[in-house]
Amino acid sequence: MKQLRSNVIRAGLEAFYLTGAHHLLRPIFAGVGSILMLHHVRPRRDGAFQPNSHLEVRPEFLRAMLAHLRALGIDIVTMDELHRRLTERDFARRFACFTFDDGYRDNRDFALPLMREFDAPFTVYVASDFAQGTGNLWWVALEMVIAKASSVEAEIGGVASRIDTSTLAAKHAAFTRLHDWLRALPSQNDLSREIGRLCARHDIDQAAICTALCMSWDELKPFANEPLVGIGAHTITHCNLAAQPSETASEEMSASRARIENTVQHPVVHFAYPYGDRLAAGRREFALAKSAGFKTAVTTRPGMVFAESAEHLTALPRVSLNGNYQDERILPVLTSGAATAMWNGFRRINAA
Numbered sequence: 047m048k049q050l051r052s053n054v055i056r057a058g059l060e061a062f063y064l065t066g067a068h069h070l071l072r073p074i075f076a077g078v079g080s081i082l083m084l085h086h087v088r089p090r091r092d093g094a095f096q097p098n099s100h101l102e103v104r105p106e107f108l109r110a111m112l113a114h115l116r117a118l119g120i121d122i123v124t125m126d127e128l129h130r131r132l133t134e135r136d137f138a139r140r141f142a143c144f145t146f147d148d149g150y151r152d153n154r155d156f157a158l159p160l161m162r163e164f165d166a167p168f169t170v171y172v173a174s175d176f177a178q179g180t181g182n183l184w185w186v187a188l189e190m191v192i193a194k195a196s197s198v199e200a201e202i203g204g205v206a207s208r209i210d211t212s213t214l215a216a217k218h219a220a221f222t223r224l225h226d227w228l229r230a231l232p233s234q235n236d237l238s239r240e241i242g243r244l245c246a247r248h249d250i251d252q253a254a255i256c257t258a259l260c261m262s263w264d265e266l267k268p269f270a271n272e273p274l275v276g277i278g279a280h281t282i283t284h285c286n287l288a289a290q291p292s293e294t295a296s297e298e299m300s301a302s303r304a305r306i307e308n309t310v311q312h313p314v315v316h317f318a319y320p321y322g323d324r325l326a327a328g329r330r331e332f333a334l335a336k337s338a339g340f341k342t343a344v345t346t347r348p349g350m351v352f353a354e355s356a357e358h359l360t361a362l363p364r365v366s367l368n369g370n371y372q373d374e375r376i377l378p379v380l381t382s383g384a385a386t387a388m389w390n391g392f393r394r395i396n397a398a
């Protein structure tokens with residue numbers, strides 16, 4: 047199903063750049079700006095089994111996007127400046143914001159030098175447990191378990207299942223199945239227990255994943271002092287907020303913010319919802335982020351920023367720079383808004 051969806055999206059993007067239809071849509075759907083969403087920025091890794099590859103782009107692709115925006119004369123601005131332009135209705139110039147989720151060290155090592163080259167500010171949303179070195183990057187752990195194993199056992203829906211992971215195709219199918227199962231578990235504790243069991247059985251050092259990939263507090267301090275860098279919050283545990291009781295969801299927002307502010311010694315006023323889709327962030331979470339005092343909060347719902355987005359500052363959509371579509375020809379399609387408009391059934395605002 048994921049592969050099918052991926053192929054449909056690819057075909058849609060290709061149709062736009064082959065026909066040029068995105069040029070016709072630009073005045074209607076380009077909005078006043080956009081918020082670009084990235085995770086990892088790093089050179090391509092070896093190995094055929096990379097089910098999380100949508101979460102990483104090569105440095106050259108990021109450079110191409112930066113050059114494309116500069117060529118179009120689009121301002122690259124901070125989230126504070128986005129907030130100012132939206133609230134003051136200053137739409138004289140189109141803008142783009144760069145945002146990076148989770149706080150990966152490659153953001154410092156590969157993205158920062160490129161952002162400097164283009165004098166482009168950006169925001170990194172930090173999950174405080176990730177910086178603490180105790181975070182659960184279960185999707186990476188799952189990839190490592192399946193990469194290594196020839197079969198995986200798990201109790202799915204109360205039924206003990208043995209899942210074949212002996213071939214590349216079987217590994218991809220197993221990843222989809224186990225990923226969906228883990229994400230649908232009722233609580234963060236259930237998720238931690240099940241991925242913990244899989245890692246223990248297949249000898250994957252789960253604790254090492256977090257420290258290998260994420261910046262520590264000691265690394266975040268100097269990083270946050272970089273003139274182009276803004277730090278936002280991304281909860282404590284990287285949980286699905288919509289699945290938590292209200293008090294827990296509020297605590298995830300405010301305690302992560304306090305912890306980050308304590309380290310970086312700057313106010314943290316921007317937030318990103320973990321997972322950020324409809325299942326993880328809806329009306330209640332948008333209201334909680336607002337009452338927690340965040341000036342903006344970003345989802346992973348696809349879309350451009352419109353003047354009307356000023357009414358939905360804690361439900362902002364983003365445009366994903368998806369690692370599975372690293373073709374420079376799609377850049378004008380992404381900045382035209384045509385791709386996200388297609389996704390939204392040609393609605394401009396999707397914040398309910």
Ligand SMILES: [Zn+2]
Nearest residue numbers: 147148320321
């Ligand atoms: Zn995240």
